[in-house]
Amino acid sequence: MRMRWRGLTLATGAILFAAGAHAAPATPEMLANACAGCHGTYGGSAGPTMPSLANQSKTAIVEAMKKFKSGERLSSIMGRLAKGYSDAQIEALGGYFSAQKFHPTVQTVDKAKVARGASLQEANCSRCHLDDGKDGKDDTPVMASQWLPYLQMQMADYLSGKRKIPEKMEEKTKPMSREDLDALLHFYASVK
Amino acid sequence: MTIDRRDFLRLLGAGAGAGALYGCATPGGAPAVGSSKELMPKTGRRVVVVGGGYGGTIAAKYIRMMDKSIEVVLIERNDHFVSCPFSNLYIGGIIKDLTPLTIRYDKLVANHGVKFVQAEVTAVDPAAKTVVTSQGTLKYDRLILSPGIDFRLGEVKGYDAAAMEIMPHAWKAGPQTVLLRKQLEAMKDGGTVVMSAPLAPYRCPPGPYERASMISFYLKHHKPKSKLILLDANPDVASKGPLFKKGWKDNYASIFQYMPAKKVTEVNASSRSVLIEGIDEVKGDVVNVIPPQRAGHIAVAAGLVGDDKNWCPVNATTFESTKHKDIHVIGDACIAGAMPKSGYSANSEAKVCATNVVALMNGKEPVELSGINTCYSYITDKEAISVAGVYAVKDGKIIGVPNSGGVSPGDYSQAKTEAIYAESWLRNILTEMST
Numbered sequence: 158m159r160m161r162w163r164g165l166t167l168a169t170g171a172i173l174f175a176a177g178a179h180a181a182p183a184t185p186e187m188l189a190n191a192c193a194g195c196h197g198t199y200g201g202s203a204g205p206t207m208p209s210l211a212n213q214s215k216t217a218i219v220e221a222m223k224k225f226k227s228g229e230r231l232s233s234i235m236g237r238l239a240k241g242y243s244d245a246q247i248e249a250l251g252g253y254f255s256a257q258k259f260h261p262t263v264q265t266v267d268k269a270k271v272a273r274g275a276s277l278q279e280a281n282c283s284r285c286h287l288d289d290g291k292d293g294k295d296d297t298p299v300m301a302s303q304w305l306p307y308l309q310m311q312m313a314d315y316l317s318g319k320r321k322i323p324e325k326m327e328e329k330t331k332p333m334s335r336e337d338l339d340a341l342l343h344f345y346a347s348v349k
Numbered sequence: 350m351t352i353d354r355r356d357f358l359r360l361l362g363a364g365a366g367a368g369a370l371y372g373c374a375t376p377g378g379a380p381a382v383g384s385s386k387e388l389m390p391k392t393g394r395r396v397v398v399v400g401g402g403y404g405g406t407i408a409a410k411y412i413r414m415m416d417k418s419i420e421v422v423l424i425e426r427n428d429h430f431v432s433c434p435f436s437n438l439y440i441g442g443i444i445k446d447l448t449p450l451t452i453r454y455d456k457l458v459a460n461h462g463v464k465f466v467q468a469e470v471t472a473v474d475p476a477a478k479t480v481v482t483s484q485g486t487l488k489y490d491r492l493i494l495s496p497g498i499d500f501r502l503g504e505v506k507g508y509d510a511a512a513m514e515i516m517p518h519a520w521k522a523g524p525q526t527v528l529l530r531k532q533l534e535a536m537k538d539g540g541t542v543v544m545s546a547p548l549a550p551y552r553c554p555p556g557p558y559e560r561a562s563m564i565s566f567y568l569k570h571h572k573p574k575s576k577l578i579l580l581d582a583n584p585d586v587a588s589k590g591p592l593f594k595k596g597w598k599d600n601y602a603s604i605f606q607y608m609p610a611k612k613v614t615e616v617n618a619s620s621r622s623v624l625i626e627g628i629d630e631v632k633g634d635v636v637n638v639i640p641p642q643r644a645g646h647i648a649v650a651a652g653l654v655g656d657d658k659n660w661c662p663v664n665a666t667t668f669e670s671t672k673h674k675d676i677h678v679i680g681d682a683c684i685a686g687a688m689p690k691s692g693y694s695a696n697s698e699a700k701v702c703a704t705n706v707v708a709l710m711n712g713k714e715p716v717e718l719s720g721i722n723t724c725y726s727y728i729t730d731k732e733a734i735s736v737a738g739v740y741a742v743k744d745g746k747i748i749g750v751p752n753s754g755g756v757s758p759g760d761y762s763q764a765k766t767e768a769i770y771a772e773s774w775l776r777n778i779l780t781e782m783s784t
Binding site: 191197198237246 | 410411414666693696697700701704705714715716717718719720721723735737738739740741742749750752753754755757763766767769770772773774775776777778780781784
């Protein structure tokens with residue numbers, strides 16, 4: 158009798174378990190929604206040191222996540238988070254955010270710096286940072302409307318060597334003064 | 350405590366004033382009275398969301414983002430919400446008022462068509478799929494409860510509503526937070542602040558330790574002859590332990606004393622003292638009692654808590670209660686496996702719940718959970734530490750994805766950067782909740 162009871166309980170448990178486990182694998186939207194607490198709904202950031210992911214180049218997102226995951230790109234929290242995703246999930250995240258609408262930000266920028274930055278962009282950066290930084294080409298990220306404090310933190314990391322600067326970018330930025338680089342960032346932040 | 354039909358009617362008649370017993374009285378102090386008139390007759394498909402905090406706002410918004418044909422009614426007792434995350438910085442004197450921590454609901458209404466009802470929910474009838482509020486009743490197809498926490502006051506003798514006004518908990522942000530800060534400001538230099546923390550699980554595992562850091566910060570800069578004692582019921586620091594201990598040693602060694610395994614079981618408001626295990630009395634000039642907790646009162650009253658009588662067991666994919674069908678519980682009130690009771694967890698759970706409520710209402714297959722928690726704690730005004738995690742479901746339980754997540758580096762090499770990132774964390778998550 159006791160044996161039979163136990164058997165019955167086990168069988169019922171197994172049925173319940175099967176019903177509970179019946180779910181489709183996490184969709185790109187499910188994966189991405191979890192990021193939105195820090196990066197904003199649909200990846201449009203309201204936090205001045207968090208980048209918007211909406212409309213970002215898919216390759217740029219995937220490359221960044223893979224580098225966070227491997228530790229090649231130094232981070233505080235992103236490395237710990239990126240390790241939680243498979244390469245396929247990272248691809249899905251990149252695909253989701255790159256398909257979202259461009260997120261224009263309203264922020265205070267220095268008008269004179271924006272003007273100076275615009276001409277520097279045209280002369281030095283426009284071959285990779287297409288269309289005033291609105292278009293991301295391959296692993297070149299979309300720069301337009303990113304938050305100025307975020308851009309400034311990244312530039313500081315490039316200059317200190319904390320973040321590895323791409324060779325082509327280093328060729329262009331090396332001759333520039335800190336003021337010129339800052340003007341460029343004001344320009345990108347201003348683009349809508 | 351399952352409410353049967355007869356109890357339900359009795360509660361309706363009596364006004365279901367049990368709230369006061371659990372410390373969730375309305376701001377005015379009087380228990381809310383349920384009204385039996387139907388508030389908004391249900392015409393189409395409807396989800397009712399109870400609680401306008403980290404979980405409820407997001408569940409309401411995301412359901413509307415995913416399916417505009419579902420009516421969503423968000424019920425919240427206040428016309429605004431004050432964030433617990435960052436409220437410790439206000440107590441520490443770093444933030445000057447609670448405005449940056451406060452959200453309202455008008456943009457959820459305007460941008461997403463969420464219907465907002467300011468009312469106290471007094472009862473839930475799972476069989477009739479009806480919630481009773483102080484403004485009237487509402488029918489639902491599915492109910493999402495995000496009620497946060499209430500206190501197990503029976504476990505701290507003497508800690509009643511009057512005692513809370515003398516020895517604030519400040520564990521629900523708002524007037525209690527302001528009261529604690531005012532008491533610190535009014536205290537003489539050379540005074541003693543006493544804090545007590547409950548046994549885990551409770552809302553925000555690192556919260557008491559960040560609170561201790563922020564009170565220490567205030568004392569160091571404004572009342573350096575003063576002392577802080579934290580009486581912790583836990584055997585050791587329950588979250589980010591080595592990081593907190595380093596922060597305390599480096600910054601507050603002469604001010605702060607951490608005392609593990611000291612469970613406060615009784616308070617005496619008139620002498621501003623607490624008793625450890627009913628024996629050792631500790632007196633303070635300011636006393637901050639963080640009582641043991643359980644799911645928000647309405648979840649308890651609706652019969653949604655599990656065998657522990659404190660927290661609500663749920664399906665790990667849909668967050669549907671295992672006690673009553675068509676009712677989902679998210680946030681601090683639910684048992685979410687490895688996901689901690691944090692604001693970010695509530696945000697993440699709300700999205701998973703919303704996705705699967707929409708799926709179930711449309712006869713579609715639910716989608717597996719993918720969740721995140723990110724949580725920052727300030728040590729000083731310019732240094733913060735973090736814990737992060739990525740979550741998935743395995744064998745019906747929410748687990749941390751192996752080899753991911755974890756805490757900040759132990760040497761504080763990221764602490765200044767994390768203090769900056771934490772500010773953006775707040776801006777983004779509150780914007781998500783309110784726009």
